[in-house]
Amino acid sequence: MNYQVALVTGASSGIGKAIAENLAKQGIKLILLARRAERLEALKNQLTSQTQCHIIACDINDHATLENELKNLPKAFQKIDILVNNAGLALGVSPAQEADWMDWQTMINTNCMSLAFLTHQLLPGLVKRNHGHIINIGSIAGTYHYKGANVYGATKAFVEQFSINLRSDLLGTAIRVTNIEPGMLNESEFSLVRFKGDEMKAGQVYAGLEPLKSSDIAESVDWILNQPAHVNINRVEIMPVHQAPGGPITAKNG
Numbered sequence: 001m002n003y004q005v006a007l008v009t010g011a012s013s014g015i016g017k018a019i020a021e022n023l024a025k026q027g028i029k030l031i032l033l034a035r036r037a038e039r040l041e042a043l044k045n046q047l048t049s050q051t052q053c054h055i056i057a058c059d060i061n062d063h064a065t066l067e068n069e070l071k072n073l074p075k076a077f078q079k080i081d082i083l084v085n086n087a088g089l090a091l092g093v094s095p096a097q098e099a100d101w102m103d104w105q106t107m108i109n110t111n112c113m114s115l116a117f118l119t120h121q122l123l124p125g126l127v128k129r130n131h132g133h134i135i136n137i138g139s140i141a142g143t144y145h146y147k148g149a150n151v152y153g154a155t156k157a158f159v160e161q162f163s164i165n166l167r168s169d170l171l172g173t174a175i176r177v178t179n180i181e182p183g184m185l186n187e188s189e190f191s192l193v194r195f196k197g198d199e200m201k202a203g204q205v206y207a208g209l210e211p212l213k214s215s216d217i218a219e220s221v222d223w224i225l226n227q228p229a230h231v232n233i234n235r236v237e238i239m240p241v242h243q244a245p246g247g248p249i250t251a252k253n254g
């Protein structure tokens with residue numbers, strides 16, 4: 001792989017951790033970003049025989065700290081050439097008319113604002129070196145509606161539009177941009193976060209079906225990154241076999 005340093009957000013668990021583990025196998029140096037320092041330390045220790053890791057333990061919505069951390073990266077990690085914008089979350093499944101405003105704000109801040117902030121921070125370096133790959137982790141909810149997805153789906157539609165617009169602006173450079181849109185995925189804290197720690201409700205989401213695994217997404221990242229330099233994978237949509245788009249819905253006697 002023609003890359004050397006990756007910054008992975010949301011690296012402490014789920015998709016981010018799986019991507020970090022796969023990149024480490026290929027000798028890519030890793031900047032691991034997430035809130036939970038102890039989990040990042042554990043991952044760093046796990047990967048230490050394969051690659052060097054640098055930890056940024058901070059809330060992705062704390063842009064001042066993030067900017068400072070990026071300005072003061074150790075020399076070996078300064079030339080970031082892979083940005084994996086994985087950090088993101090869904091909060092709640094209430095209909096829009098009953099949703100919590102703070103949940104909406106948190107989703108917009110994390111899934112849109114912080115993803116854009118980090119990308120904005122790194123773009124000048126990527127363009128200057130004319131080298132790099134931005135991988136955004138969107139969601140099938142950015143393309144297909146379902147009840148209760150409201151703002152979550154809208155934030156992921158932002159990720160798709162942002163990704164494809166970056167392609168337009170970066171045209172003429174060697175920088176590649178890809179949006180991966182996973183469907184239902186277990187082995188992450190996605191549903192636990194969505195249901196605010198209610199393990200029963202989170203478990204019910206996946207009961208009786210086989211969802212995606214984080215490793216499925218990490219493997220697609222490998223495939224995307226290992227394409228020849230002239231190939232850009234714009235968008236990858238991945239669902240488990242046990243999930244499919246539902247199409248329009250109706251109200252009877254509404």
Ligand code: 8X3
Pocket residue numbers: 138139140141182183184185
């Ligand atoms: C998560 C995909 O299907 O659980 O982004 O909404 S789904």
